[in-house]
Amino acid sequence: MCAMRIAHIAVRVDDIEEARDFYEGVLGMKEVRSEHHREHWSCHLTDGHIDLSILQYDKGSKTKEALAAGDKPCIHHIGFEVDDLEAGIEDLRARGYEIITAPGVIPVKFRAPGGTVAEIAPTGRFLQDASQ
DSSP: OOOEEEEEEEEEEEEEEHHHHHEEEEEEOOEEEEEETTTTTEEEEEEOOOOOEEEEEEEOOOOOTTTTTBBSSEEEEEEESSSSOOOOHHHHHHHHHOOOOTTTTTEEEEOOOGGOEEEEEEETTTTTTOOO
């Protein structure tokens, strides 16, 4: 597989406003983007080195992606950046890892050993907003 680096962590929460206040006010992170996307609200924060996304799924969300790590607050997934996304996807499939994300959706979530949810995305995807 091509080289990867952790660039993103997503945390599922019950109250996105309370979580944002904590990560900004207590930990000093800076919000760079908030949006509703594929049945959840996400607030992306950064310390300049990593993208931390806090996620609040819509009530009743039952998709494979929404329930990948359960329906309670948790670290939902970790994201890795790769130089060649298609090669990364093919390598995951060849190794037998379950792709969770619908075809054509980026980042591409997959089930890592032990059931952990991870995802891959093109290099630069996660910190693009932090540099603005």
